[in-house]
Amino acid sequence: MKDICSSILRLLNKYFDQEVTPRERILVEDHLKECRSCQKSLKFMEELRSLINLQIREATQEEDLPWLWQKIERGIHLQERPTLWQFIQSWLTSSPFLKKKVWIPVVATLGSFLLISTQIFYKKIPSHPDLSVVEYVESQTHNIMVYEFDKPKVTIIWLFDVVDKDSTAS
């Protein structure tokens, strides 16, 4: 009998909650006729239902809670003032310019424009040519410096007079 009871217990819950099919109803009612334990379980469910019902209704019937509505109303108005972050968020979500189908092409266009313009800008700046050869020759009367550039092909020769320190001092 106990095995049947354990399998019927779930059906008993459904039966008690009036959620059984007509076939299940017959099955449970037939079982209940001869099972004292399931009759007790059913009786317990009824008692538990009325007790919980009674207790919760008693505990919550005390007031109409008009003061609670006032608190809710205040709460709504307080939350209605958006913080800076909420303002930014709402702007981001509501602005038509920031929808994906708008901002992706805009960003792509700006990016390509930036890339192209930088290329042009860098090309226009004359690059300082590297010195390829430097020679420095000293003599008693003159010093000579020779610079050679590859592009454009230029040779610069600097000629310095050697200053006679003794004669200058005199």
Place this chain on the structure above:
Amino acid sequence: MNQNERGWISRCQQGDPNALKEIYNQYHKKVYQIAYGVVRQREEALDIVQEVFIKLFHSIKNFKGRSQFFTYLYRMVINTAIDHTRKIGKYPLSSLDDVGSFQPPEDIERGPEKTLLNKELRERLNRALDKLPPEQRAVLVLREVEGLSYQEMAETMGCSIGTVMSRLHYSRKKMQELLKKDLESLSEITSF
């Protein structure tokens, strides 16, 4: 959902607080009952009612009318109440004050012995309910107090009918185990 309710919801979706007041007048007692049934503390339950209606005002735009409005609202209540229960989880849920406040007037006429017995039994019932997980307390309240069908409970709890049945089955079984010795006394209480 009746015509009035549709109107309130639509106005509330446009940000009209008066429409929320209509919804509040219609549902606040049920919201309070469900919240109390799950958290089992008066002050906590009142906080939940407040929190739920404020949340509702800001999130009602998301209600598309695919489900019944009360299941949408009750789901918010259950989720908020379960969150509160987890926050206060380390403390005993039902306070003695709450237990003491529950005393039908008939008790007084039945004499002091009977009143004492009933109070003790109610305390035991409270302790037994406190031992259930909040989800199981939630299904008990939705079924035993609000009388929701399995389908409505599943929509409210955001789970399958099978899960609802299983939670109901285990909660009743657990309550029966916990109150086994008091069953006869329970009969006395409920046969007012």
